[in-house]
Amino acid sequence: MTQLLKISLPDGSVREMEPGSSPADVAAAIGPGLAKAALAARVDGEVRDLNRPFDSDAELALITARDEADALELVRHDYAHLLAEAVQTLFPGTQITFGPATSDGFYYDVMAPASRDPFSSEDLPAIEEKMRELIKADKPLRREAWSRADLIAKWEADGEAFKAEWAKELPEGEELTVYWSGDDWLDMCRGPHLASTGKLDPDAFKLTRIAGAYWRGDQSNPQLTRIYGTGWLNKKQLKQHLHNLEEAAKRDHRKLGREMDLFHLQEEAHGSVFWHPKGYMIWRELEAYMRRKMDATGYREIKTPQLMDVRQWEQSGHWGKYAENMFAVPDMVPQVDEDGDGPAKPTVEKDADWMAIKPMNCPAHVIVFKQGITSYRDLPIRLGEMGCCHRNEPHGALHGLMRVRQFTQDDAHIFCTEEQVVEEVRAFCELANSVYKDFGFTYHVKLALRPEKRFGSEADWDKAEQELRDAVAEAGMANDEYGWEELPGEGAFYAPKLEWHLTDAIGRTWQVGTIQGDRVLPDRLDATYVGEDGGRHRPVMLHRAIFGSYERFIGILIEHFAGRLPVWLAPVQAVVAPIVSDIDGYASEVEAKLKAAGIRVESDLRNEKINYKVREHSLAKVPHLFVVGKREAEEGTVAIRTLGEKEQRVMPLDEAVVMLKQAATPPDLAEQTA
RNA sequence: GCCGCGGUAGCUCAGUGGUAGAGCGCGUCAUUGGUAAUGACGAGGCCGAGAGUUCAAUUCUCUCUCGUGGCACCA
Numbered sequence: 001m002t003q004l005l006k007i008s009l010p011d012g013s014v015r016e017m018e019p020g021s022s023p024a025d026v027a028a029a030i031g032p033g034l035a036k037a038a039l040a041a042r043v044d045g046e047v048r049d050l051n052r053p054f055d056s057d058a059e060l061a062l063i064t065a066r067d068e069a070d071a072l073e074l075v076r077h078d079y080a081h082l083l084a085e086a087v088q089t090l091f092p093g094t095q096i097t098f099g100p101a102t103s104d105g106f107y108y109d110v111m112a113p114a115s116r117d118p119f120s121s122e123d124l125p126a127i128e129e130k131m132r133e134l135i136k137a138d139k140p141l142r143r144e145a146w147s148r149a150d151l152i153a154k155w156e157a158d159g160e161a162f163k164a165e166w167a168k169e170l171p172e173g174e175e176l177t178v179y180w181s182g183d184d185w186l187d188m189c190r191g192p193h194l195a196s197t198g199k200l201d202p203d204a205f206k207l208t209r210i211a212g213a214y215w216r217g218d219q220s221n222p223q224l225t226r227i228y229g230t231g232w233l234n235k236k237q238l239k240q241h242l243h244n245l246e247e248a249a250k251r252d253h254r255k256l257g258r259e260m261d262l263f264h265l266q267e268e269a270h271g272s273v274f275w276h277p278k279g280y281m282i283w284r285e286l287e288a289y290m291r292r293k294m295d296a297t298g299y300r301e302i303k304t305p306q307l308m309d310v311r312q313w314e315q316s317g318h319w320g321k322y323a324e325n326m327f328a329v330p331d332m333v334p335q336v337d338e339d340g341d342g343p344a345k346p347t348v349e350k351d352a353d354w355m356a357i358k359p360m361n362c363p364a365h366v367i368v369f370k371q372g373i374t375s376y377r378d379l380p381i382r383l384g385e386m387g388c389c390h391r392n393e394p395h396g397a398l399h400g401l402m403r404v405r406q407f408t409q410d411d412a413h414i415f416c417t418e419e420q421v422v423e424e425v426r427a428f429c430e431l432a433n434s435v436y437k438d439f440g441f442t443y444h445v446k447l448a449l450r451p452e453k454r455f456g457s458e459a460d461w462d463k464a465e466q467e468l469r470d471a472v473a474e475a476g477m478a479n480d481e482y483g484w485e486e487l488p489g490e491g492a493f494y495a496p497k498l499e500w501h502l503t504d505a506i507g508r509t510w511q512v513g514t515i516q517g518d519r520v521l522p523d524r525l526d527a528t529y530v531g532e533d534g535g536r537h538r539p540v541m542l543h544r545a546i547f548g549s550y551e552r553f554i555g556i557l558i559e560h561f562a563g564r565l566p567v568w569l570a571p572v573q574a575v576v577a578p579i580v581s582d583i584d585g586y587a588s589e590v591e592a593k594l595k596a597a598g599i600r601v602e603s604d605l606r607n608e609k610i611n612y613k614v615r616e617h618s619l620a621k622v623p624h625l626f627v628v629g630k631r632e633a634e635e636g637t638v639a640i641r642t643l644g645e646k647e648q649r650v651m652p653l654d655e656a657v658v659m660l661k662q663a664a665t666p667p668d669l670a671e672q673t674a
Numbered sequence: 675g676c677c678g679c680g681g682u683a684g685c686u687c688a689g690u691g692g693u694a695g696a697g698c699g700c701g702u703c704a705u706u707g708g709u710a711a712u713g714a715c716g717a718g719g720c721c722g723a724g725a726g727u728u729c730a731a732u733u734c735u736c737u738c739u740c741g742u743g744g745c746a747c748c749a
Contacts, residue, residue: 107744120678211744212677219746223677226744258685267722267740322749360749394675394747395740403748492749516749543749580706607706615710629708641709648709 006057017054024050024195027062037064039199040074040192047074049143049192065233072233076101078141078194079131079205079231083108085185086130087227091116096187097162097215097224104241105205105230109213111162112225119225124207127227131205138198139182143191145175151188162215162224163188204238205231248506253558254400260563260621262554262571263401271398271405273551278571281600282557283550285569287386289438289666290410290547297431299384299412304364306388310354316363317455317524319356321493325392327357361387362543365413366525369539374529379539380416380424386550387411401555408550414542415527418463421540425471425498425515428544432500432513433475435546438667439557439566441502444483444509445472448490448497455494455520464517464540465496472498494520495543504560512553515544563621564643567663574660575622576603576638577613579629586633590626590653597657599664618643624660 004016007026015026023041027034027050041048042061047070063070080099083106088094093113099106112118146154148170155164167188170176179193180186194200207229215221232238249255257263262279265272275283294301310328313319319326331353334346358364365383374381388408397403414424429445436443447468450461469486472478483501491497500513518541521527528536547553557565567573574594578587587603594601604613610627617625625641627648632638638656641648651659662670 118677209743210678213745214676217746219676223745225677228744265741270740318749325748362749391748396675396677396745397747398741494749577709579708582706609705609707609712610709611707612711613709618710625709627709631708639709 005054007054008057008059010061020053022051022053023048023060023062026060034062034064038062039064039071039194042070047192049141050195052143052192068233072231073101074192074194075200075204075233076106076231078197078200079229080106080108081141081179081181081187081189081193082131082134082197082200083127083207083227083229084110084187085134085181086127087119088185089134090126090130091119093159095160095162097166101231102228105208105228105232107226107228109215109224109226111222119210119227121210124210124227128205128207132202134181135197135200135202137182138196140180140196141193142180143193144178144180144186146178148172148174148176151176151178155188201232201234203235204233205229206238206242244506248508251506251559251562252400253402253555256558256563257401259619260571262558265400271393271403273401273404273406279554281571282554282565282569285666286547286550286553289668290386290435292666292668293431293435293546294382294384294410294412297382297427298380299382301384301386302365302368303385304361304368304387305358307355307357308364310356312363313356315524316366316521317494318359318363322359322391326359327390327392328354329357331355357390358387359389359391361385361389361409361411362413362521362541363525365411366521366527366541369413369415369527370525374415374539376417376529376531376537379529380414380420382412382414384410384412401551401558404549404551407552409545410547410550411543411545414544415522415529415539416542417529417531417537418540421467421517421542422471422474424542425468425517426474428515428542429472429475429477429498432515432546433477434668436500436502436513439560441504441560443503443513444485444501445477446483446499446501447472447486448492448499449486449488450496451489451491451493453493454491455524460519461496464519467517468496468498468515492516494518497543500546502556504556505562508559510552510556512548512556513544513546514548515542517542564623565621567623567660568666570621570623571600572602572620572622573599573664574601574624574626575613575617576601576626576628577610577617578603578605579610579627581605581607583628583630583633587628590628590638593653593657594626594660597661599657599660614641623663626656 005019005021007015007017009015015029017025023043024035024038027038038050040063041050042063043054043058047063063074065071077100080101084096084099087110088096091113093115095111097109097111099108148167151167152164155167177189177191178186179189179191181197207227209228211226211228212223213226214223230238230241232241257279260278261276262282263273263275265274291301307329310319313326330348332349365385368383369381386408388406390406393403393405398405416424447465449465469478472484478484495516495518497514497516499511501509501511503509519538522538522541527539527541529539531537557569576587576590578584584605587605591601591603604617614625621643623643627639627641637650637652639648639650640656
């Protein structure tokens, strides 16, 4: 007599099942409702197919649509397979490669048959339709174990070069699995999958776009066509997601930047920003804020050259590694003809010396550090700079304010002894925290570890990584609350880095802040200090930034606040709008009083109706609108309409000035007066 | 840099092998109106750049450029 399997359920009960039975059988035994609702099973913590028999006694939790994270992952993976099957059914000869789930759906990378052009968005409706047909057909999805040799043979026979290549690299001897869709299509896959295609909702997915992607993510490999889709458990979720996308598009900083007249970009300086008065006001407020923060925490601000001899960049190692992304200029006077019209492309003299526009501030800061002789008593030395840098970014990378060719960092370098590193990094964690909190961001801290290509000894990397780890632990941030995580291979070539990833109002994350513990550059540029023992020692150099770059940070703020910036950052903090022109005099008086209080205020004396003015300044996202009519002028009051609030408040002018002044105080200054 | 899509008025976009249209915005005039669009009239375009096909190109083809969605990159 065979022994029954003991299957423990989440409620603590235990069911005895025949050997060979599967989670589906358990579900059926519990009830027909659950049998229908079950999508997959968690067996001893591992997500598995519903029909895959138990290997032994096990803990079982059935996954239904209520277990949303697991369920979404499953259906998205299934949609991806369905996509591949649909494409191959419609276009025989198409090679398939990979198709994982993503954060909002799925994609599949395919190679169109040589006989036709790569797929385009025009093909999407037909593919979608075919996917729906496959769902309706309710094809069972069946797991099957294959040997590696059989798999390779199968892919080679089918002309699936990519799949064959991949199969050859899979470990010998390990059980490999394929999934059949019905009896006529299969893909190599670890699984798990739903029991059949009919479990998917034909109205809960949408193919969204087509893009190129390299085979195995490597630029030197062939380029495949990636078909993206968004996939959900039901139609309602899909609709909600599409709605969210629209909402995100509304807060696009490029759109708001134009509408709010903050900045513009144009061809002649692509990748560099033309800041308009209103946009630059945000910048000035941020810069003033950051200066106060850095002044208060022991930094000293410097300003270093934009242009340095290329040899300096060779010595630092940047020229060798990043020359193609640097802007170099010959140190010569361009030839100009007699009319003063120089040739559009001046010829460069053969023996001209080359200068490079700085792509970063670090070497210049080391140079400043090296002036004179530094004693250990002077350390740590914290040198800050609002450093304007240029990098010749790949064209495809440029994006509004988020990725630009000219940017200004809130940069600083801390030169300190080895003993001081952990405390300096810990203090930085604290500083960064106070800044991000002031803007209402939550964030995650991550540690990017040594990359494959790197400078410096293993011992130094061991030390540098451990210091950062220790510092975060001391700051109390090495835990789940701060999303603490280590990222192997993601560090810079000269140092491991801590990264701050902000989460914005609609849940997107942005990497902004960083601190990096560098022993390479001080060595390459021969920075030293005199120690207690009278000998020369290498300082450790900490590279750090909190905003990252002003351009990008402003872009993030615009999107985070959907343009409705906090009063202290709003370019125009209040508009005074008289209802009739008789009141212009009083409006000007109100404006003058607010101005005297340091408020950025404008008055709108145009010959327009109040409705029009209210609408316009609301759309312009002015935080406070001061409406004044005959009544207010007589009583010496203002009717305040605050952006985002329905009710207006009428209050005496003097009171309003105090109120607004308080609302417009930057958060770091508000703390002190509180 | 690679793949796909795009570039028409300040903005959002329509349109056509015979050198252009709307709405908003802008200007002028009238209107002085209590909280999200008052009306009338008017100005405004090398249809991204260059080359080709054609009697004729904003329209078709090619190259370039910029933007855009991805990929790759991100010191």
